[in-house]
Amino acid sequence: MKHILVVYASHYGATRRYAACIAKALHARLAEARDAAPLLAGADVVVWGGGLYAGGVNGAKLLAKNAEKLRGKRLIFFTCGLADPEEPADLPALQQTAQRALPAALRENAAVFHLRGAMDYAALSPLHRLMMGMMKRMIERKGDAQTGEDRQFLDTYGKKVDFVDLSAAGPLAALLRAAAGDAAGEIR
Template identity: 45%
Template sequence: MDGLIVYGSKYGTTRRYAEELSRLTGLSAIPCGEFHRLAEGSILVYLGALYAGGVLGLKQTMKVLSLREGQRLIVATVGLADPGEPQNRAHILVSLKRQMSPELFSQAIFFHLRGGIDYAVLSPRHRAMMAAMCFSLRSKPARQRSGEDQALLETYGKQVDFTDFSALVPIADEILRG
């Protein structure tokens, strides 16, 4: 199969998912900064980390992408929020729509993976954003917090990793079915 896995990762979780998906499918995996174009008859798989309403590197990658007949696009997001929650998936799709052309968005197949966070290695900007989010959540009455809100507060400042390589199996199956 002729295709490529492109990923946008800042702290390494998305890169680890991309490398494992590469192992499962035989497709090469490269960072989004190295992507220039997609060869004919190919599949492009984009894995991107979710950050404050955006998917790392997705917009830049989609700018240089135009799918030809027979080419497929799979987009998988990696984030801290549980993608099993419908409201989280809805927020992710809104973010994806903002970063992709309507044509590419309508042609893409989407998957959502759970990542992790290690506050010890966060950039000052990301650390400040998480502190502000937790401050906002603490000001909410406890009965109005979602389970996810509560989990974020309980794990604030710690290292948590929800990486689950078995969640790559449906993506690998979709890649290999073509």
């Protein structure tokens, strides 16, 4: 059986929830991105998850910084955000964001997944609240040119929403089980 390391970068907890469930189901080690560098050498398969924030992926800089340690390893990369990956109109933007976040040297060995997250505006830092307010104004100015993702953003703005569906990580876990030669538990 191969050694699996599940790494996550999460500001408010949704990405951490997915990562913890994946690690538990696969009997894998769980680490925050900031603590992962010394653990990468011992891993055969690395799951790296990051929350989507302002068109970027949380933890992407650390991923790039450690790209050499990940070269040749099986990488499963997932993003976590409000956009619905089941909505065909949202998928291109999610894929583009993931491609920008993944270092070129790692793209060939990486499988990419997108999962829905959560948002509690009351829990946002003042900086994130300010950024979300600016984003809202930019989207409102688009008028009829708003995308489905834009409309989802406006629908959830200022609210507490939770779209986390741990079972949505099932395909990711199935790929991991196959890569690790393991028949570990289900994601729940």
